[in-house]
Amino acid sequence: MSSFGYHLTGLVRMAGGPELRLPPRAERHALIFIAEGSGRIAIGRYGSSFGPMKLYWCRPGDELKLHPAPGQPVCLYRISFDIIRLPSSEAGPAGSDGDPTASWGVRELTLVHPGKVSRLVRALDAALRGGAAHVFFQVQSLFYELLHLVVPRPGAGAGCEPAARMEDVVAYAREHYADELPRGKLAAMAGVHPDHFTRLFRKTTGSGYVDFIANIRIAKAHERLLTTKDSLLEIARHVGYKDEFYFSRKFKQIVGTAPAIYRKKPKSIFSLASIYTAGLLAVGHVPPVGSMTPWLSRRYDGALRQGALKPFYWDTCDIGQLKEQPRPDIILCHDMQFDEAQMDRLRGIAPTIAIPFDSMDWREQFAAVAELAGEAANARDWLDRYDARIESAKVRIARQVDRRETVLILEIWSDELMVYGDTYGRAGHILYRSFGLAAPRNVRERVMAGTGYLHIGLEQLGEYDADLLFLIVHEDKASRRTASLLKRSEEWSALRAVQDGRVYEFDGGLFYGCDPVSTEAQLQQIVRSLSESSR
Structure with a gap:
């Protein structure tokens, strides 16, 4: 590293649940240290599953994607820095005109001393939070110590x-x-x-x-x-x-x-993503192996009891166990689910199709899945019937909801409060897109114009006040406890929807998904709840 200087520019600690995301593109060089949690990370063309005590690096301009595993809170540290070329008199004999990161290898850095790396990262965080001017040299010293531990040195292992x-x-x-x-x-x-x-x-x-x-x-x-x-x-x-x-x-x-x-031949399909399993089931195609959510498994209890579908849950499967099943014609997953090595293992079992997760909406994904199953016509009929139900529902809810009123979607998962826009399920695609209902201004500007969701603190709740509140609570004890505490707070009592008796509470398991089966059930519950209420 002697030809270049490394200047620490910032450290951000990020923590959250399944919807935690990195910025879409790196503005600077950065180290990303995973302290807790698991899931999948993609940096540029590199993709990998991650777990605790893992360290990754990125260059300016790299696309960044993070998908925590369901039910796995993640804590990570994003350490940004600039690389500065030193004058030749300072560079020493090892000076080079090349990119110093060229020798760093793949985007995951091997940690020989993970405990020490963790302590250094936390010490950096603590020093930077102190904010005193005299800590500049301290944090730079800690940063260089961290780099010395984790960055491969030229010539090592020649x-x-x-x-x-x-x-x-x-x-x-x-x-x-x-x-x-x-x-x-x-x-x-x-x-x-x-x-x-x-x-x-x-x-x-x-x-x-x-x-x-x-x-x-x-x-x-x-x-x-x-x-x-x-x-x-x-x-x-x-x-x-x-x-x-x-x-x-x-x-x-x-x-x-x-x-x-x-x-031309009919296809047997393994579905490794619950949204695609639901799409197959919606058109009557029962996959022999399919990822499920607990709610979806209850909905299709009959197929499970008959043994027609072998389930696993929350999109986490043992690839080795798939080899023990009769070979399918197709394996379905989404494009952020597996790293390249895992995809190669899947392709060794059967042709594997990774359907885009972020760039296609639920209708497009449903149509693509149905096409693979030879059920494109059934999918079109299903969507036509759904559109007709939407038009009927819009007439019914018009008696309860004025088009000028605003609707807030608030989810409680464990101890997290999250606001949602018109993506990532939670019925946002129904309320905001299909019904055309209005979101509060701050939801439009901070959520819909950004990642599509936002973690908020209780003290921020009033900033998203709305005429109607759709409260989505998951069934685990921590979520129920958080909901109970929320409802006893002054911030909750001050909300306009609470004061007017226009809060509608729904099950987090059902409202988690944005697949055809979940969407249809969500629509039914929304219409029933609004129809039974009185202004």
């Missing part, structure tokens, strides 16, 4: 350099599978002779180089056969084959079925 480089070569091959990838080019990237490269590649991946590329290409072809209407020639060229006939032979050799026949 004897294993080719093997270490192979991970980057394999990652490059995965990303550029459709390009011409001569063995000599990749061997040069690894810094080894082509013959040694072949042996090293097999040792690293467990597969020969030619078979490795062919399997990736056919897996990607699988996905396009399932998710597009492209011709076989278009798919062949997209995955790196110039000839559709050679592609068809290779596909049949690996899969056992010609691509044209594979595309």
Whole structure:
């Protein structure tokens, strides 16, 4: 690190439940230390499951995504810093014009002394919170001590350099599978002779180089056969084959079925995300294996009792156990659910489709899932019936809710208070989008214009005052206790909706989801509650 200076610019402690998120894009270099909790993190193209005592790094401009596991409160520290090139007289003999982070490897840094790292991070946090001018040198000293512990030093492990480089070569091959990838080019990237490269590649991946590329290409072809209407020639060229006939032979050799026949046959689907399990069930397709929520399992108790569906819960599955089940045609998950290594394991079982979680709304996800199951027409009919129910419901609730009035969605989960907008379930997509009801100004400006949700303190509750309040409370003891304390507070009593008797309380398990089954049940409860109330 001698050619560069590292200047600490800030430290932010972040804590929360399932909706905790990082800023969408890094503005500076940063270290992200996970102190508590588990889930999934993505930094640029790197993705991984995370747990406590993990450390990651990012560059300015990297896209950041964090998805805590349900029921797993997360505490993390985001440590921002600038890298400053030192004048040559200060750089010393190790000076270099390259990017110093180039030698840091993948975005997770190995912690040899996790306890010491944790203590240093907390000490940094405490020193910065003190705010006194004299602590500047103290925090910089602590920061450099932290960097010394966690940042790989150039030259460390040089004897294993080719093997270490192979991970980057394999990652490059995965990303550029459709390009011409001569063995000599990749061997040069690894810094080894082509013959040694072949042996090293097999040792690293467990597969020969030619078979490795062919399997990736056919897996990607699988996905396009399932998710597009492209011709076989278009798919062949997209995955790196110039000839559709050679592609068809290779596909049949690996899969056992010609691509044209594979595309038409009925599909057995493993659904590893509860929102997609619900979508399949809504069109009458019962997956042999499916992720469920407790509410969804109660809703489809009959299918579970008959053994038609083997459930697991909250989108957390043991990939090894999936191999013990009859092989499906498709595995469904969302795109922020598994890291690349886990996705490779899933693809080793069956073609795996990762449906976008953030960039598609619940209707688009439902249509995509139904299309994969061969139930596109049933999904369109379901959505048409839903739209008709919405129009009918709008007429009924118009007697209770004036279009000029505002509606607040407040969720209690454990000891957290969260305000929601028109995404992330909690019936926001029904109230704000389908019904067209108005959100309070601060919800529009701070929530809908931001991440779609916001953790608030009790003292902030009055800033989101509304004519109607939809209170969503989860069934665990901590949530019920928090709700009880909230209802006895002065802040609660001061709310306009509380004073006017226009608070509607709903079950957090049901109102958590934004899938077709949950949405339909949420709509029924909302209309019933509003219809039974009086102005």
